[in-house]
Each structure stands twice: as structure tokens, then as C-alpha cells.
Amino acid sequence: MARILLGAVVCSLFVAARCMYSASDDVVSLTASNFQREVVQSDSLWLVEFYAPWCGHCQRLTPDWKKAATALKGIVKVGAVDCDQHKAIAGQYEIRGFPTIKIFGANKNKPDDYQGGRTSEAIVDGALNALRSLVKDRLSGRGGGGGGGGGGYDSGKQQRSTGGKKDVVELTDDNFDRLVLNGDDIWLVEFFAPWCGHCKNLEPEWAAAASEVADQTKGRVKLGAVDATVHQGLSSRYGIRGFPTIKIFQKGEEPVDYEGGRTRADIVARALDMFSENAPAPEISEMLNEAVVKKTCEEHQLCIVAVLPHILDTGASGRNAYLEVMLKMADKYKKKMWGWLWTEAGAQLDLETALGIGGFGYPAMAAINARKMKFALLKGSFSEQGINEFLRELSFGRGSTSPVGGGAIPKINTVEAWDGKDGELPVEDDIDLSDVDLDDIEKDEL
CATH class of the missing domain: 3.40.30.10 (Glutaredoxin)
Structure with a gap:
């Protein structure tokens, strides 16, 4: 016993x-x-x-x-x-x-x-x-259906589908390796089961996040979904034992588990962090024509515009120093995915007028929100510290803004690209005065 x-x-x-x-x-x-x-x-x-x-x-x-x-x-x-x-x-x-x-x-x-x-x-x-x-x-007096007939519960039999979720990529045993493992993009992949209640809760958040991530990363980060009950080979390969399971795939690296929150905001934040960690610093584009300005300002939440002194005032070394400061700031704030532009003082006078540039001298900087047609001006120094303080305030939604003059970005002049060299004074034609009769000039004036 x-x-x-x-x-x-x-x-x-x-x-x-x-x-x-x-x-x-x-x-x-x-x-x-x-x-x-x-x-x-x-x-x-x-x-x-x-x-x-x-x-x-x-x-x-x-x-x-x-x-x-x-x-x-x-x-x-x-x-x-x-x-x-x-x-x-x-x-x-x-x-x-x-x-x-x-x-x-x-x-x-x-x-x-x-x-x-x-x-x-x-x-x-x-x-x-x-x-x-x-x-x-x-x-x-109803005898059945209690304990969940209300309060947001269902029978759990509705099938989960990625149909109609245009930015969620349906991944299968046939296309997974080609799209995910052999592609250059970053992937967040959800392994789900149609009967899984937590998967159903995640579905609208996943779909909304997929659309936002596709837009903000220009398709470089993708969200996919695998029905693990159908594509059991993938489920077995990655040791999926519970639903939903989310894994992160980056080319050349072992997949890792996504451990973040499951709201749209949480998913988007993690996707953008990964995108910015792997992205190069944004390009600093010279304002050569209207197409460059339109593309940069309309495709980004903000476009940062610098008006640099004339090349005759700074020479190549001085201009490159200013551009180097911009590059450092663009890299520091690359997670924001802003657009960056520069032009030479006097080359785009209409734009300078619309932004109120000139009163503070050159170099000058403005941040333009093309959707709202508002801008903010750099009031501090054109230095790493001064620009950093300016951009930090913008990133927190602080700082004073003004409407763009005229309510729209003005016409942009087409100019030649800077050749990277020092500027040269225009060559003046020599005037031969040997045949000029000064007495005749004096008579004419009289």
C-alpha cells in the first residue's frame, strides 16, 4: 500500500x-x-x-x-x-x-x-x-448556444483566407523558396490555421500592416501568410507548433521569431525598423528640374530642401562640406524615410520666395510637407548640431510651420548639374577702343 x-x-x-x-x-x-x-x-x-x-x-x-x-x-x-x-x-x-x-x-x-x-x-x-x-x-428560455453566443465569440468554423488582402502575399510550398528565400526583400511571414481564433483576430491587423509597409518601404519589406494546414511541408521545415506563428526572413540569415505585438502599429514599427537598419542613407539629389522635385516631395512625408551658397562663394571644398553634413543627417534620420534635395542660391528664386528663404542668408534649409503644403525653416546654424535639433523637433511633430507661398510648390527651373568643380567667373569679351573717337562721344552727349 x-x-x-x-x-x-x-x-x-x-x-x-x-x-x-x-x-x-x-x-x-x-x-x-x-x-x-x-x-x-x-x-x-x-x-x-x-x-x-x-x-x-x-x-x-x-x-x-x-x-x-x-x-x-x-x-x-x-x-x-x-x-x-x-x-x-x-x-x-x-x-x-x-x-x-x-x-x-x-x-x-x-x-x-x-x-x-x-x-x-x-x-x-x-x-x-x-x-x-x-x-x-x-x-x-433558450436552451442552447450559451457561453459564447455573444460577446464577440463565434463557432470558429469560418475559414481564414488571404483573398482580397491585396498586399498580403499568399505563400505556398511551390513559391516559398523563390519568393522568400531567394529574393532580396525582407519578409514577415505568418503561419496560420483557418480554424485558429487568434489567427482570425490577427488577420485584419496583418492585412492593414501589409498595405502600410508596402507603401512606406516601396515594396522592400513584404508580409506573407502560409496556411500551415495545407502546406505542411513548410510548417514542418520551420518547426511550427502553434498558431499564429510569425517568422522574419532576411536573405542570407536564419529565420527568427517575431516577438512583438500583434496590432497594425506594432507590426509596421518592426517592419520599418528592419527596413531602415538595412537601407543605405537616402540620396541627396540636386534640384535639376521639376520632375526631381515632384518625385522627391510627393513620394515622401517630408522633403528636406537645402539652398547652398553660390559656388563662387564657397568653391568645391566648401560645397562638399555642406553636402557632407546633409549626408550625415540623412543617414541619422533614415528611419523617417524623408526626401533630400539641394540647390544653389539664385537657381530657384521662385521656390526661395515661396519658402521665405533669403532673410537668414545662405546656406538655408526648409522641410516641406507637400501633402499639406506647409513648411518649416531652419532657424539655427547649418551644422550637424543645428540641423539635428531642427529635424528632431520635426520628428516629434513640434516646431512652427507656415503655408507654402502660393499654396503650391512653384515652377522649378531646369538647370545643369554641378560638375563638382570650383566655379569660374564668366569670361568677358575684350573690347577694342582703338577706333572710337572720344570727341564724337562727347559731342553726342552734348
Whole structure:
């Protein structure tokens, strides 16, 4: 008997260790032997987590799941099933990814997928919404569909598709290597399952992020999606064990897991960080014609315009020094993906007038928002420190702005590109005065 008791204790400790939940937690450990009695035959509302001990997402969920269980004690039952140990239960409820959370309401034979967030607060809110729905169903006399008939839950049977999401690239076993591994672009790839509730929640955020990233990186960072239930070769190759899983692929490097948030803003921020880390400094373009200005200012949120002194005033070395300062600042602020232009004083007088340049002398700098037709002027020195302070204020949305004179960028003159050399004074024609009769000139004047 003692040997049996000892074995039971050891077994219980082993199961508790694997299950990540112990008897001291308010999470009920559900097994093949107690699931029917505790959950299916119960009148209580249950939130049940189906997990695997090796699953990283499950491990991160554990403290919030315990906290939610304590908060809901006596109100909603909270349980957990170790699907490695109890594969029959996982099979019965078609569990294919971890963690999967289901709500067992009035109809215990048809639980609903939990679609909310994974913080303790979100879990509690979801449980209370499901409970409210269950109570309303009972009050109205409806016998089924409780525990998730409202509050944002669905049956989980709607199929996920990238159709209509024009900027999300559908990746398959056939095109993955060609597009992702052998391409030069940076990829964020979501591995999803159509039945996965978390994947459905991510879908609109992923689609919106894909469009914004495509626009801001000119297609150099792409977002893709793999239906891992169809393209199981890819899922197996990259060890996908839970949904959704997002991986980052860059040419010549091993893929890494995306660990950021799952809102559009979070995804876009990470994509732009990767883009800027791998992007060269923006080109500083000379303002040679209207096409150059239009392309630079209309395709960027801001275009930074410098008006440099005439070449005769600075020589090549002085001009190159100014351009070097601009290059350093362009590299420092390359994450902003602004456009950069320069011109020589006097070459584009209409533009100088529209921007109020000239009152502060040369060199001068302005930042133009072509969409709003507003600009800001550099008031400090044309130096790394002065320009940095100017651009930093702009990046935080601070600083005074004015409307562009005339409400539009004025006509840009077509000029020849600077040849990189010192300027030369124009050659004056020699005038031969030998045949001029000065007496005749004096008579004419009289």
C-alpha cells in the first residue's frame, strides 16, 4: 500500500510539473478521467485551455491564466488540459494548435472558441461576457448556444483566407523558396490555421500592416501568410507548433521569431525598423528640374530642401562640406524615410520666395510637407548640431510651420548639374577702343 501511495505521489508531482499547474493554483487540472464529470456534466461556465508543456506561447500564458482563474474563482470555472498527456481529449475537440482556449457554456458538446487577448484582464472580460450571454439565454428560455453566443465569440468554423488582402502575399510550398528565400526583400511571414481564433483576430491587423509597409518601404519589406494546414511541408521545415506563428526572413540569415505585438502599429514599427537598419542613407539629389522635385516631395512625408551658397562663394571644398553634413543627417534620420534635395542660391528664386528663404542668408534649409503644403525653416546654424535639433523637433511633430507661398510648390527651373568643380567667373569679351573717337562721344552727349 505504501508503495502504491508513493507511486501516486510521484506520479502526481510529475503530472503537475508537466502541466505547469499545481494543486495550489485555482486552475483545475483536467484529465481524461475527470473531464466528463467536471466540465461536460457541469452547469457552470468553463474556460478551458488546451496546451502542450513544450509550447512557448503556453508557457507565457500560464501566469495570466492563473491570475484570471483566481479572479474568477466562484464565478466561472477555469481549467487546463495537457494535450501531450491527454491526446484523446485534444482529438475530441479538434485541437491542432497551442494554446487553444474554449468556452464551455450551455451546450457543452459544442464549445465556442475564445477569441480575446491573452492578458489576465482580457481573459476575465471574455469570461464575464460569455457568462452574461449564458444568463440572458437562460432568462429568455433558450436552451442552447450559451457561453459564447455573444460577446464577440463565434463557432470558429469560418475559414481564414488571404483573398482580397491585396498586399498580403499568399505563400505556398511551390513559391516559398523563390519568393522568400531567394529574393532580396525582407519578409514577415505568418503561419496560420483557418480554424485558429487568434489567427482570425490577427488577420485584419496583418492585412492593414501589409498595405502600410508596402507603401512606406516601396515594396522592400513584404508580409506573407502560409496556411500551415495545407502546406505542411513548410510548417514542418520551420518547426511550427502553434498558431499564429510569425517568422522574419532576411536573405542570407536564419529565420527568427517575431516577438512583438500583434496590432497594425506594432507590426509596421518592426517592419520599418528592419527596413531602415538595412537601407543605405537616402540620396541627396540636386534640384535639376521639376520632375526631381515632384518625385522627391510627393513620394515622401517630408522633403528636406537645402539652398547652398553660390559656388563662387564657397568653391568645391566648401560645397562638399555642406553636402557632407546633409549626408550625415540623412543617414541619422533614415528611419523617417524623408526626401533630400539641394540647390544653389539664385537657381530657384521662385521656390526661395515661396519658402521665405533669403532673410537668414545662405546656406538655408526648409522641410516641406507637400501633402499639406506647409513648411518649416531652419532657424539655427547649418551644422550637424543645428540641423539635428531642427529635424528632431520635426520628428516629434513640434516646431512652427507656415503655408507654402502660393499654396503650391512653384515652377522649378531646369538647370545643369554641378560638375563638382570650383566655379569660374564668366569670361568677358575684350573690347577694342582703338577706333572710337572720344570727341564724337562727347559731342553726342552734348
